[in-house]
Amino acid sequence: MARTTTLGTLRTRARERSDMENSEFVSDAEFNRYISASHAELYELLVKANPDFYQKSQTLTGTGSVKTFACAADYYGTLSVDYIEDSTGGYYRPLLRIDQSNRNLYGATGGPSRGYRFIYNTTTPTTPMLELIPTPGNGETYRHMYTVAPSDLTADADIVDGVAGWEEYIVIDAAMKALDKEESTTAANALRKEKAEIRQRIEDMVENRTIGSVGRIGSVGSSIDYDPAYSNRLRRWRY
Helix, strand or coil: CCCEEEHHHHHHHHHHHCCCCCCCCCCHHHHHHHHHHHHHHHHHHHHHHCHHHHEEEEEEECCCCCCEEECCCCEEEEEEEEEEEECCCCEEEECEECCHHHCCCCCCCCCCCCEEEEECCCCCCCCCEEEEECCCCCCCEEEEEEEECCCCCCCCCCEEECCCCCHHHHHHHHHHHHHHHHCCHHHHHHHHHHHHHHHHHHHHHHHHHHHHHCCCCCCCCCCCCCCHHHHHHHHHCCC
């Protein structure tokens, strides 16, 4: 990504937009909290536009008895879960997302797993738990593809990726929050209108990207498509 800035710079710009360069009515610490919250809001919009760019992978290894796995610390949302049938050959079998009513569809044991679902983490409620169904066998490996959560901005040097100038969304939103606290209604409403315009531009970008991806076919002409051994393996899995 080509356009980055820092928390310190964003705070300076937000103070300028709210005409609070020389005012301590809103402290730097409070501005930082506004900016961090605004960044999370922008991040969600950008993830919708291009979730693949913000993805990471987590490897899950079966023991034969464990079926639940804690999601990574930077987890935001799941894109896919795959059984790694042959990592050397690049054979990955996607698991199905299973709802509560179908939790017993494939039995309790006898991996490889065919589906997954999320359950409540009684030990650490803030960390989502991924349950593989049925329980994966010993030594089996799975790939959990997920989007990364936005970082909490606390230090002036913390980096923010504005992608294509979208960091102005953060500046405007933080300045708007500061003006709301000051009860400067007219100025805050003017920024509220600007924020709505930028948000619409971002949402238009999301819509355009979605339209452009309709009907796309992956892996055309790849070795996977024409590998008889792989095709035979696929026939074994009946959902």
